[in-house]
Amino acid sequence: MADVKMIATRESYGNTLKALAAEGHDDLVVLDADLAAATKTGVFRKAHPDRHFDCGIAEANMMGVAAGLSTMGYVPFVSSFAMFAAGRAFEQIRNSVAYPHLNVKIGATHGGISVGEDGASHQCCEDFALMRSLPGMTIICPADDVEARAAVRAAYEMQGPVYLRFGRLAVPVFHDEANYHFEIGKGEQLTEGSDIAIVATGLMVNEARKAAETLAAEGIHARVINIHTIKPLDEDIILKAARECGRIVTAEEHNVIGGLGEAVCSLLSEKLPTPVRRVGVQDKFGCSGPAWDLLKEYGLDAATICKTAKEMLGR
Template sequence: MSTNQIPNRKVICETLMSLAEHDRDIMVLASDSRGSAAMAPFSEQFPDQFVEVGIAEQNIVGISAGLAHSGKKPFVTSPACFLSMRSIEQVKVDVAYSRTNVKLIGISGGVSYGALGMSHHSVQDLAVTRAIPGLTVLQPADRHETKKMIEALVTHEGGAYVRIGRNAVEDVYPSDDYEFAIGKAVTLQEGQHLTIIATGETVRVALDAAAILKQDGISCRVINIHTIKPLDTKAIVQAARETHHLITVEEHSIHGGLGAAVAEVVSQQYPVPLRIVGIPDEPAIAGTSAQVFQHYGISASHLREVALDMLQQSIH
């Protein structure tokens, strides 16, 4: 697998620039974040399709909704911690309830801001946004999936929230030559003994864990849920039926995120043992993303321990 690392925010800029050359309705809006969102090249090449709103996250959502009503295709780039909390009423009313074609890109999501701590962590955003009717919620795993996702969102009707991290991430896919569909999970690796379900940057962690478990003689399926809502319930139920054990891993609170979404499905359709790995119910520690991941067991080695314990429990 390629170790080439490119931040997803840079891929978003490059993809939107490529598409904007042929679609003058594409607009990008920033909340004093064109630099951190890597959108400076877009603002320079397409000044008439770029709006700098300043530090006013509630306003940026409202302005984007107005642009959408006028036929534009607005993409909002703003820190996920503020976009998903400070302006959540505007997201609920102006975007989702009003059925406007606004794409919200939460940059530096999860624990990307590291040392800035809880005020800048966004580990509740998936829980909040997936509870809003009419809002699609997504999280890409690497640069290739990010490109496919943005291309799909340009033609996707309706509001959407996309969360990306700040740092470069290792490739999950060897290239962008694969089929991508909003709402359709991707089985990256087949397995019979258990399934690890991951989203965003934890997909790479899940694949690494599966490689370690293979050395233990355990066949592990890995599913990438890039669309938190609408959720691919078919893939989840199939994994539960065929592997009988599920582990979810996410850069999010264990309450209301991917793990909770999977639990809602299997508890009602095909109950099996399930372990949820993520940020516990506490203010997440400050530190680099790697340090926070390690502290909370969002690692291949910890997932191996969880898997072995789960399978051992099933024997007894």
């Protein structure tokens, strides 16, 4: 495992914006809220200073500026921490972006508990819930660098509002870029298995992969599904897993209320009732500490996924 690359998806975000601009996409502009060093849009600003706008610590106003730019034919990527992008500016996103269905892309970095030492005030575990409630909002949470770069490109190419969540923490790159295909709204099956399905998003996808390896050593064959698009949800891949596996564990770095787990439960309760257990933040606020220690403390790890799966199987 020593040669596995570790890259934070916020790095992928900044690098892809720079690459898109270099490829001649002259309508792409980037807005930030005095956080360009942290959101990694600073690399775009350095290369294209005339197309980067620092709106200051005023996310609500920044959303309005982005909405206006989109009506002039630009494709604005609005950047801030998830807590401020989704939380502080929710009303402006609702009324100025989602309601008129404008072509604004929200690049929300520092999502989840893995923000670490910044503590509860910055650890946004409610953003999926907030954004899922908005009609027409696409929500993407990539699992690694390869997927994050593909997600930014896909968001640029589609019409309409998109919420992209990126992490502060460097995570393993497990996708093979040469053979990887990203499609908004389509999940990805990573492992074969029919004993139980693990449906994960973001950094929990790699934890699900690790859990599947541990379970396999104990004779339990887990199907791992990567759901990079929270909304629209890939219903087909989840219903297929429910039919063929009979039990599902969801895993997300988000409150179990309002996120991926709840989306999966809503789907299955209506179309194919199936036992589901949700691994995630159990309706608590975060606290300050080293990121990996916090993830373990809050049960956002492979060990908790394994334990949950075995409990469901009576093992």
